Amino acid sequence: MxxxxxxxxxxxxxxxxxxxxxxxxxxxxxFESGGxxxxxxxxxxxxxAAGGRPERAIKPAAxxxxxxxxxxxxxxxxxxxxxxxxxxxxxxSFGDSVALLIAMFYREVLDDLIQECTQQGRVRPIAVRAMxxxxxxxxxxxxxxxxxxxxxxxxxxxxxxxxxxxYLDMIGKKTAALFRAAGEIGAVSASANQHVVDGxxxxxxxxxxxxQIMDDVLDLCADQTGKQQAKDVVEHKLGNxxxxxxxxxxxxxxxxxxxxxxxxxxxxQAMVARAKSLVNETPAESDCKDIAVKYLEDAKKHLGVLxxxxxxxxxxxxxxxxxxxxx
Amino acid sequence: MxxxxxxxxxxxxxxxxxxxxxxxxxxxxxFESGGxxxxxxxxxxxxxAAGGRPERAIKPAAxxxxxxxxxxxxxxxxxxxxxxxxxxxxxxSFGDSVALLIAMFYREVLDDLIQECTQQGRVRPIAVRAMxxxxxxxxxxxxxxxxxxxxxxxxxxxxxxxxxxxYLDMIGKKTAALFRAAGEIGAVSASANQHVVDGxxxxxxxxxxxxQIMDDVLDLCADQTGKQQAKDVVEHKLGNxxxxxxxxxxxxxxxxxxxxxxxxxxxxQAMVARAKSLVNETPAESDCKDIAVKYLEDAKKHLGVLxxxxxxxxxxxxxxxxxxxxx
Numbered sequence: 001m002x003x004x005x006x007x008x009x010x011x012x013x014x015x016x017x018x019x020x021x022x023x024x025x026x027x028x029x030x031f032e033s034g035g036x037x038x039x040x041x042x043x044x045x046x047x048x049a050a051g052g053r054p055e056r057a058i059k060p061a062a063x064x065x066x067x068x069x070x071x072x073x074x075x076x077x078x079x080x081x082x083x084x085x086x087x088x089x090x091x092x093s094f095g096d097s098v099a100l101l102i103a104m105f106y107r108e109v110l111d112d113l114i115q116e117c118t119q120q121g122r123v124r125p126i127a128v129r130a131m132x133x134x135x136x137x138x139x140x141x142x143x144x145x146x147x148x149x150x151x152x153x154x155x156x157x158x159x160x161x162x163x164x165x166x167y168l169d170m171i172g173k174k175t176a177a178l179f180r181a182a183g184e185i186g187a188v189s190a191s192a193n194q195h196v197v198d199g200x201x202x203x204x205x206x207x208x209x210x211x212q213i214m215d216d217v218l219d220l221c222a223d224q225t226g227k228q229q230a231k232d233v234v235e236h237k238l239g240n241x242x243x244x245x246x247x248x249x250x251x252x253x254x255x256x257x258x259x260x261x262x263x264x265x266x267x268x269q270a271m272v273a274r275a276k277s278l279v280n281e282t283p284a285e286s287d288c289k290d291i292a293v294k295y296l297e298d299a300k301k302h303l304g305v306l307x308x309x310x311x312x313x314x315x316x317x318x319x320x321x322x323x324x325x326x327x
Numbered sequence: 328m329x330x331x332x333x334x335x336x337x338x339x340x341x342x343x344x345x346x347x348x349x350x351x352x353x354x355x356x357x358f359e360s361g362g363x364x365x366x367x368x369x370x371x372x373x374x375x376a377a378g379g380r381p382e383r384a385i386k387p388a389a390x391x392x393x394x395x396x397x398x399x400x401x402x403x404x405x406x407x408x409x410x411x412x413x414x415x416x417x418x419x420s421f422g423d424s425v426a427l428l429i430a431m432f433y434r435e436v437l438d439d440l441i442q443e444c445t446q447q448g449r450v451r452p453i454a455v456r457a458m459x460x461x462x463x464x465x466x467x468x469x470x471x472x473x474x475x476x477x478x479x480x481x482x483x484x485x486x487x488x489x490x491x492x493x494y495l496d497m498i499g500k501k502t503a504a505l506f507r508a509a510g511e512i513g514a515v516s517a518s519a520n521q522h523v524v525d526g527x528x529x530x531x532x533x534x535x536x537x538x539q540i541m542d543d544v545l546d547l548c549a550d551q552t553g554k555q556q557a558k559d560v561v562e563h564k565l566g567n568x569x570x571x572x573x574x575x576x577x578x579x580x581x582x583x584x585x586x587x588x589x590x591x592x593x594x595x596q597a598m599v600a601r602a603k604s605l606v607n608e609t610p611a612e613s614d615c616k617d618i619a620v621k622y623l624e625d626a627k628k629h630l631g632v633l634x635x636x637x638x639x640x641x642x643x644x645x646x647x648x649x650x651x652x653x654x
Contacts, residue, residue, distance in 0.1 A: 018456065026480060152420065
């Protein structure tokens with residue numbers, strides 16, 4: 001994913017515009033902690049695949065990567081995240097108040113980066129729509145939590161028995177919307193027509209759905225991912241594909257047992273192990289992988305709007321890589 | 328200040344664009360809780376005073392008011408604010424996680440409102456610069472706090488002995504920058520030349536400084552303001568004009584006593600009363616009022632760039648009203 005790293009100088013440069021000099025190391029911290037930049041790579045390859053010179057997509061790719069990282073810093077505030085990319089999160093390093101100000105500053109830098117895009121008139125509405133979807137997806141994700149927060153809004157509106165379609169709506173906003181924006185913004189940066197923009201958008205959208213479903217499966221079914229195990233169970237999240245699919249295969253007694261674990265204010269290690277075991281007694285892992293592979297294949301069909309090129313092949317490979325990462 | 332209320336339909340309408348229907352009451356809540364809309368009034372009157380039809384300034388005024396309210400909801404998250412405008416704050420009503428998402432959504436709605444301005448190309452950079460200044464002003468305001476937070480960044484960088492100039496820099500960003508943007512955006516909406524834009528910007532800037540100094544004095548020296556008394560002392564804030572001026576007049580022993588109160592993790596009612604008494608033993612109140620009146624007079628001089636009109640007179644009156652509110 002070295003390709004996506006090409007956005008880093010543009011981002012670091014933009015972070016210096018209008019910021020206090022002694023605050024810049026704190027603004028830069030999050031971007032120095034690595035990250036795969038796969039969304040940036042998707043923008044650049046989408047531009048190339050749509051017939052544009054990939055260099056034209058660096059600033060647009062920086063836009064998408066900034067949206068992603070802005071949402072990560074905010075997400076860690078909401079979820080009290082301690083570690084990301086093997087380092088303390090922004091909030092864990094500097095404190096919640098300052099982390100919030102850093103994230104707010106990222107949103108303004110995002111505006112600057114959009115202004116630097118030659119196709120800013122087309123990039124802006126795509127970026128803003130994606131932002132709104134991410135925010136609403138995060139709201140739904142919170143509503144899928146079964147315990148753990150005192151927010152009156154969540155206690156009143158909690159979703160205790162979601163359909164798989166509602167789950168797809170949630171991850172569509174939380175995750176796939178930005179991959180869709182990546183495809184669209186790449187195409188727009190190549191001055192592509194709306195047909196190609198829509199095609200690359202749908203490619204990104206479906207690849208994004210496949211990615212999130214696989215990410216959910218990894219959380220619950222994999223033994224070694226480098227991430228905290230069964231984080232979704234610890235965080236009371238019913239909004240996980242593997243859990244939702246597993247529930248369909250369980251006896252009412254086991255369903256109640258799994259939901260009881262998710263609803264417990266404190267989830268012990270034994271409860272986590274039991275939840276994993278309950279899920280892995282069912283065919284949830286292979287079923288979810290089948291669903292993800294189906295979305296991945298559907299995604300690639302949308303590349304049919306493009307002429308053959310090395311960029312198109314790389315874009316297809318990128319989707320494989322994103323979805324099957326650790327498998 | 329009924330004039331500023333003209334922005335409310337534009338804001339409520341914009342909040343409905345791209346938001347989930349069942350989430351809208353929560354998005355609208357903060358804007359239904361009143362507020363004086365004095366920044367909106369300044370935009371509309373500045374447009375009129377610069378020779379534009381005031382109706383042209385409704386959307387631009389909504390931009391400025393949205394910036395203000397976005398920063399208020401974030402501010403209440405940072406300061407754990409419970410009450411604003413006589414009602415529970417957004418975070419107190421719905422919870423911190425959801426309040427953060429609501430504020431993030433406001434930032435996207437801000438982008439939509441900017442897009443709706445006929446002079447969006449001139450409005451946008453003014454709005455984004457003001458946002459960056461507000462964020463940095465909030466950072467400085469936190470650094471002026473003498474206790475009360477565990478943020479590693481603040482503990483490392485705390486400002487324990489600020490000059491009055493550094494205080495002016497802080498309130499210039501935290502408060503005056505948005506009043507300056509209000510004047511500039513009003514002028515820009517009248518398609519005024521840069522000379523008039525700069526003049527109305529300086530008018531707003533200095534009126535904003537005067538407003539914040541007076542607000543600080545009210546916090547510590549007034550007996551009845553409807554606000555919580557000596558909130559700045561409770562919140563360990565050294566960044567208050569009355570406190571900084573008072574310190575200059577105090578014996579070293581009393582200086583140490585006042586700073587000790589600000590540095591105490593728990594500030595009792597007796598300590599608040601003692602802090603008020605220490606400040607009010609000095610001429611801080613009248614000195615600060617003199618400084619504020621000087622800025623207010625300086626502000627009005629910048630209206631000299633404008634032709635005489637009823638709008639110009641109303642704008643001058645608005646500045647008086649903003650600065651001398653409760654006096």
